[in-house]
Amino acid sequence: MGDPLQELASLEAAVNEHTKVPSLEAHHALYDVEREVAESIARAAQCTATVDLVVGARAHHEAMTRALAEAKQQVVLACPWVNRLALDEVRDQIEGAVASGVLVCLLWGMQRGDSLDEETKRFLGRLAQHPSGGRMVAAERPAVSHAKVIACDHDWLIVSSCNFLNSGPDRTTDEVGVRLTSPPPRVEADPNDQRTAPSHPISEILRWVRDIMPDFRLRARIIDSPALLGMSERSQRAPTVDTILPPRLDLNDQMRQLSTKLWSREWRQRVAQLRRQLEAARPVAIPVRDVEHRELFLYALEHAERRLHLESPDVAAAGLSAPVVDALKRARARGVDVRLRYQKREIAGEEGDARWRSLAEAGVGLTTADTHAKLLVCDDWAVVGSFNFLSFAGRGRGELGVRIFDAELAGLLSTRFAST
Structure with a gap:
């Protein structure tokens, strides 16, 4: 499952862009994006726990x-x-x-x-x-x-x-x-909706x-x-929504302006409606399997906006490679609060020491602790589980975690890094 927050932000950006120059092509493009976002939020709602x-x-x-x-x-x-x-x-x-x-x-x-x-x-x-x-x-x-x-x-x-x-x-x-x-969903599915239930x-x-x-x-x-x-396994589908009609560009100037104004307003209302659905679904808990942890780590490095906090017992070259170190410094340079909490550092030698010093000089918080926890906190979501984010590249064995979309829980986990 993708990131419903990021996908919703992409839809909002598309609405802001396409409604500047109304056209049938813009309308159909928005519908394509909206359907994907609506299905993503519906899947997220099934992962509420x-x-x-x-x-x-x-x-x-x-x-x-x-x-x-x-x-x-x-x-x-x-x-x-x-x-x-x-x-x-x-x-x-x-x-x-x-x-x-x-x-x-x-x-x-x-x-x-x-x-x-x-x-x-x-x-x-x-x-x-x-x-x-x-x-x-x-x-x-x-x-x-x-x-x-x-x-x-x-x-x-x-x-x-x-x-x-x-x-x-x-x-x-x-x-x-x-x-x-969480009990399984108990809302009857829409018999006319043939999409696979999450x-x-x-x-x-x-x-x-x-x-x-x-x-x-x-x-x-x-x-x-x-x-x-002995439990119900009925699933709730994406809620049906009213169809947004395309702008009428074949009318006179006054009516065309009114039509495009209403069209733009309906698309903005649709974004607000989807945001309310996503907010109502929280907290969302999505299983993270195997190498997906590493992929989420790399995603967070490039997309974190406010905070990126990582906790892992060991720091090793397999997890904290030179490209990852560079990405951490880039995140810090764009104003992200970047902090690492770990028990011991295994990156040795002159190159390893230089890499570590460069993180400190970039303003990355580095704290040692008696920890075996494995955490990734990125803005308002977090991953908790078995994966050693700072020492493992992600292949060769099974790993399991849970990605939680919940600002309160992400904030609570971030307090572990407060002394950094």
């Missing part, structure tokens, strides 16, 4: 415990590393969920050579089948994913930076995730998790459709 921040290791462990206690049918746990001691923290809760008939699905492993320890394998083996019908399943092979997900049925899920099965709840290093809670963000994320499961037999067990969990 209640969004809450989950901060710190303890909050993530409490959420995992809650998911295991609340789930009626399935819990999905995706974590690249599984530590036996961390698993012991929730052993009783996992056994309780399985005993109540819940499917607990584990995705693990970031690299192809990763493996589970023998004690974890024995634990999984004991829970592979239960008289209640519940079970805990995990593929024998790694998922080759860096994503961290906790999902409770289709009711809510968390996408995060926290390796909740590799560390305990007392870990003090910063972790940030987002919890999405998917709910929780469905999209569960579908992505299912697709990266390396065992096709276990993949089929992951439920990504709310309908299979």
Whole structure:
């Protein structure tokens, strides 16, 4: 999905330009742009969710415990590393969920050579089948994913930076995730509208998790459709709008001026109407997958207008290449508040030091912190998830984040950079 804010701004610019010289060609050009923007906003409206921040290791462990206690049918746990001691923290809760008939699905492993320890394998083996019908399943092979997900049925899920099965709840290093809670749309579709209905963000994320499961037999067990969990999956389409008639250029001067004035006013009203629809849809939560994170980072570098804040535990040449450094300095030069928050810098040598000094000299804020969070804040939207924006180029493993269009949440995340 594109950027509905940017697309709406493009439509507004097109209206301002084309209404200066009314013509049938201008009218049709505006309609082409308007339809694309209307569909983009309708898709965004389908991704509306209640969004809450989950901060710190303890909050993530409490959420995992809650998911295991609340789930009626399935819990999905995706974590690249599984530590036996961390698993012991929730052993009783996992056994309780399985005993109540819940499917607990584990995705693990970031690299192809990763493996589970023998004690974890024995634990999984004991829970592979239960008289209640519940079970805990995990593929024998790694998922080759860096994503961290906790999902409770289709009711809510968390996408995060926290390796909740590799560390305990007392870990003090910063972790940030987002919890999405939203019932699927329940508004009847327009029977005359044949456009494909967009998917709910929780469905999209569960579908992505299912697709990266390396065992096709276990993949089929992951439920990504709310309908299979007894919930409505009806979708709301783009609202129908009145047709804007083209300007009448074949009339006398007075009537032609009146017609073009009304035509221009209707197009400006349409832009205002679309803006109200987008505002009503917020907060919008759009899943971000794999290399899409890098693409959004590069997009933000060129399009940020007020702020561009990045948080990532490591800074390395793969993420902060020379072209990226130049783009950060260009953003700062056009007045953008650019800040980086990180734990350690791996760019070494004379060239790396010079690159780093050039950022400081350009006015880019640089702050070290005990952090494992992965954040991108650009103006009034943000991305939260597993992707290391400052150290990873984006290919070779699964990554998952959520892009949130919400000025209040973006502002809240930006307070983490206030000391820069």
